[in-house]
């Protein structure tokens with residue numbers, strides 16, 4: 001495998017079940033074989049994507065002190081700013097030369113789940129940039145709709161009721177992460193210096209990239225292949241939670257970002273399911289011997305994030 005498959009998901013919106021089944025089959029093959037594919041004909045307005053990239057740039061251009069005031073270290077709910085070299089996606093390797101900003105499903109400070117301190121139910125941090133909040137929430141919502149649609153394809157492929165995941169995606173943990181990788185100008189020694197090799201934690205990730213190369217994906221032979229920018233496409237990949245839920249039927253695949261020649265921006269939308277959803281392989285594949293014990297989505301995600309960020313587990 002030298003290139004990633006490109007899948008048009010328009011057929012998932014068809015009234016005709018055969019057209020939906022055809023796309024579901026293509027998704028299923030990709031999810032079993034590589035866990036990575038490009039999604040085209042996704043229906044998200046290119047203007048919205050363009051505005052979102054511009055907003056990400058406007059955020060990263062703020063003075064460091066303004067960004068640090070929104071630090072992820074102030075949020076137990078995985079929201080906020082991650083400074084340059086503050087994250088190691090592969091702890092065995094070095095620090096990632098990138099900065100990031102996370103927003104999630106938007107909750108008011110007086111929402112009952114926020115007041116109750118439920119995991120991942122927290123307020124977002126907002127930069128003081130005009131129209132920023134509205135536009136980024138519109139983009140997050142559009143990604144969420146697309147994520148739900150793709151899950152319909154997974155359900156068909158896995159032989160489940162077509163709406164199987166709908167109940168698990170009614171109020172999911174959804175994170176939009178803007179990323180900026182500085183230009184290395186050929187100086188970096190490490191191939192994984194932008195982002196260390198890792199698998200994603202949730203169900204699916206929808207990644208929008210700019211035109212600067214950098215993302216690499218491991219193929220089954222353990223070789224790193226380039227995942228170049230494909231105009232108008234999202235890079236979509238399976239995360240560990242869906243791999244676990246599907247008893248390893250679908251695979252989450254390691255990927256990394258090499259230090260780009262020029263400054264590079266990307267936006268990753270990570271979709272998990274509802275925090276209280278129980279991820280149990282027996283529910284998806286009742287005839288198989290389960291390889292994993294049941295776990296709630298929020299417990300699984302907290303366990304994975306705690307391994308990535310020291311600040312989450314450090315004694316206060």
Ligand SMILES: O=C(O)CCC(=O)C(=O)O
Pocket residue numbers: 177179195200207209214215255256257266267268
């Ligand atoms: O920026 C990219 O191309 C990939 C980012 C990524 O893999 C991640 O944030 O999980």
Ligand SMILES: [Fe+2]
Pocket residue numbers: 198199200255
């Ligand atoms: Fe990733």
